[in-house]
Amino acid sequence: MTDTTTPIGDERLKQETFFAKLMKRPELGAIAGVILVVAFFLATADSAMFTLSGIMNFMTPAAQLGILAIGAALLMIGGEFDLSIGSMVAFAGLFFGVCVVTWQLPLILAIPMTFVFAACVGAVNGSIVIRTGLPSFIVTLAFLFILRGLSLVGLKLATNGSTQLRGVRDAVEGDWLAPIFSGDAFEGLFAALAQAGLIDTFKSGTPKVPGIPVEILWFVAIALLATYVLLRTPAGNWIFATGGDSNAATNSGVPVNKVKISLFMLTACCAALVAIITVMDAGSTDARRGFQKEFEAIIAAVIGGCLLTGGYGSAIGAFFGAIIFGMVVIGLTYTGFDQDWFQVFLGGMLLIAVLFNNAIRKRVTGER
Amino acid sequence: MTQDTTFHHGDAPNAAPIIQMTDIEKHFGNIIALAGVSFDVVPGECHCLLGDNGAGKSTFIKTMSGVHKPTKGTITFEGQEMNFNSPRDAMEAGIATVFQDLAMIPLMSVTRNFFMGREPTKGSGILKRFDAERANEITMEEMRKMGINLRGPDQAVGTLSGGERQTVAIARAVYFGAKVLILDEPTSALGVRQTSNVLATIDRVRKQGVGVVFISHNVRHALAVGDRFTVLNRGKTLGTAKRGEITPEALQDLMAGGQEMAQLEGSLGGTI
Numbered sequence: 001m002t003d004t005t006t007p008i009g010d011e012r013l014k015q016e017t018f019f020a021k022l023m024k025r026p027e028l029g030a031i032a033g034v035i036l037v038v039a040f041f042l043a044t045a046d047s048a049m050f051t052l053s054g055i056m057n058f059m060t061p062a063a064q065l066g067i068l069a070i071g072a073a074l075l076m077i078g079g080e081f082d083l084s085i086g087s088m089v090a091f092a093g094l095f096f097g098v099c100v101v102t103w104q105l106p107l108i109l110a111i112p113m114t115f116v117f118a119a120c121v122g123a124v125n126g127s128i129v130i131r132t133g134l135p136s137f138i139v140t141l142a143f144l145f146i147l148r149g150l151s152l153v154g155l156k157l158a159t160n161g162s163t164q165l166r167g168v169r170d171a172v173e174g175d176w177l178a179p180i181f182s183g184d185a186f187e188g189l190f191a192a193l194a195q196a197g198l199i200d201t202f203k204s205g206t207p208k209v210p211g212i213p214v215e216i217l218w219f220v221a222i223a224l225l226a227t228y229v230l231l232r233t234p235a236g237n238w239i240f241a242t243g244g245d246s247n248a249a250t251n252s253g254v255p256v257n258k259v260k261i262s263l264f265m266l267t268a269c270c271a272a273l274v275a276i277i278t279v280m281d282a283g284s285t286d287a288r289r290g291f292q293k294e295f296e297a298i299i300a301a302v303i304g305g306c307l308l309t310g311g312y313g314s315a316i317g318a319f320f321g322a323i324i325f326g327m328v329v330i331g332l333t334y335t336g337f338d339q340d341w342f343q344v345f346l347g348g349m350l351l352i353a354v355l356f357n358n359a360i361r362k363r364v365t366g367e368r
Numbered sequence: 369m370t371q372d373t374t375f376h377h378g379d380a381p382n383a384a385p386i387i388q389m390t391d392i393e394k395h396f397g398n399i400i401a402l403a404g405v406s407f408d409v410v411p412g413e414c415h416c417l418l419g420d421n422g423a424g425k426s427t428f429i430k431t432m433s434g435v436h437k438p439t440k441g442t443i444t445f446e447g448q449e450m451n452f453n454s455p456r457d458a459m460e461a462g463i464a465t466v467f468q469d470l471a472m473i474p475l476m477s478v479t480r481n482f483f484m485g486r487e488p489t490k491g492s493g494i495l496k497r498f499d500a501e502r503a504n505e506i507t508m509e510e511m512r513k514m515g516i517n518l519r520g521p522d523q524a525v526g527t528l529s530g531g532e533r534q535t536v537a538i539a540r541a542v543y544f545g546a547k548v549l550i551l552d553e554p555t556s557a558l559g560v561r562q563t564s565n566v567l568a569t570i571d572r573v574r575k576q577g578v579g580v581v582f583i584s585h586n587v588r589h590a591l592a593v594g595d596r597f598t599v600l601n602r603g604k605t606l607g608t609a610k611r612g613e614i615t616p617e618a619l620q621d622l623m624a625g626g627q628e629m630a631q632l633e634g635s636l637g638g639t640i
Binding site: 228231232234236238240244248251252253311312364 | 487
């Protein structure tokens with residue numbers, strides 16, 4: 001007996017190479033994708049794409065999508081979908097617009113109210129999924145239409161018949177919270193860099209890129225925070241466990257229902273953040289805001305290595321997935337290709353990503 | 369099947385039982401699933417509960433682990449009468465059950481599975497975080513004690529064999545303070561080599577003073593590691609025998625309820 005209690009290394013085990021270890025990371029596909037896409041555009045696109053202003057150009061839509069994609073990725077790891085996030089952007093945008101324009105509330109009230117409102121809608125979504133046991137796919141598909149419809153009806157009520165609510169910019173003008181949710185950050189730094197001749201300037205001496213658009217900072221911050229939560233907190237372990245096998249998780253004492261409802265609330269809040277940023281940026285809100293964003297967010301999450309079955313994926317992957325998305329959408333305008341190739345590219349990318357993820361999953365679980 | 373195994377068999381049954389279940393009855397509507405089952409476990413023994421399919425094994429262990437409340441009968445835990453309202457209660461008292469599905473998630477690492485729902489943390493307030501280093505260390509150490517050399521703490525459970533997964537589940541229960549460990553047919557889906565690994569694990573756990581309840585319908589597996597044997601048939605206990613007091617054939621007959629088995633055995637030529 002005693003000789004087997006201290007076993008030595010298994011002789012059938014080959015030393016794992018660094019490459020093999022790398023192959024097991026969920027975000028590998030997305031990083032490889034970024035490299036491929038960058039290489040593609042370096043070869044075909046105008047060199048302006050990879051200047052500072054070009055990068056800001058494609059990072060801005062990537063960031064707006066990425067905030068949604070990270071929320072969607074966490075929810076997918078937790079084993080559920082939310083198809084209503086695109087409509088949620090419009091609905092939260094409407095609520096925010098009404099708060100600011102119709103009710104004339106300062107941002108310090110309007111922004112938290114918008115988040116609470118979105119979280120409530122997310123909680124309703126989640127509770128229905130948990131209580132009925134229906135697939136979240138169906139429940140949130142229903143909310144995709146319900147919320148989009150409510151946004152249209154609500155906008156007409158708020159504006160006496162129009163589907164666009166204007167005047168947000170005037171209403172938030174001068175509000176001390178506005179710079180955190182709109183415009184560019186580090187303008188002073190960029191001006192100084194321009195003066196030192198380190199970045200491109202217009203003839204007048206003002207820098208071509210006045211600063212980093214705030215959504216990019218939000219995007220990076222949320223990606224880091226989500227990664228930290230997933231990998232370094234008990235809550236992260238609960239999310240993986242919930243998505244991996246909710247029955248096993250329950251038996252081990254993981255509060256599965258709480259985890260799922262919190263994730264639905266989180267994705268709704270991500271949608272609300274995107275709504276606030278884009279509404280303040282555009283100065284108005286309309287019913288088409290966030291149209292089809294739910295699919296793009298899920299695609300970015302899948303490109304980022306999330307399995308459709310849950311329990312596997314990463315926030316960093318979704319981060320890179322969104323960047324790929326932004327690069328392709330904007331990048332095609334720098335090339336001679338017809339811009340409508342974008343959708344073909346997107347579908348192809350999704351298909352490759354799913355196949356790749358499936359292979360990775362088999363590798364990780366040792367299936368053959 | 370008369371050869372003795374290399375496992376240690378102590379005189380543990382003389383100690384006071386950790387859990388004692390007396391005349392347990394469980395009715396589901398008009399169905400009597402258990403009709404008077406008495407069972408006890410002392411520290412450091414492996415008490416095998418044998419029975420054929422439908423004998424009431426599952427109902428009984430679910431009663432013991434707090435899933436069902438008995439209709440009649442008493443459960444005494446460490447000398448005190450207990451009433452478990454949920455599996456959580458039983459778990460907190462120190463009764464851990466490893467069900468056949470093992471509550472393991474294949475895509476997650478061994479460490480993450482090991483600490484699922486009970487993650488060690490460091491820091492406080494907003495900085496409270498999963499102590500991955502400590503969790504990894506503990507997992508590697510506990511698995512080494514059980515005779516499993518992991519490639520690394522981040523190895524996915526899906527890459528482990530059935531026997532190894534069973535061992536992880538057992539190690540987890542023991543690490544989290546199980547005094548009574550209920551194993552629901554841990555060897556039923558395993559090959560020969562893996563079965564002997566699991567039986568070795570049971571032996572190790574027993575030596576640590578944990579009372580093991582080993583549910584099986586395989587007499588060979590039970591005899592290989594058990595100290596006492598209780599046979600359940602048609603919802604009743606047919607008695608408890610100590611190791612060495614009973615032959616495999618007698619056990620088998622008890623499980624099957626007598627007659628037909630003797631005839632079958634004749635045609636098959638020995639213990640099944």
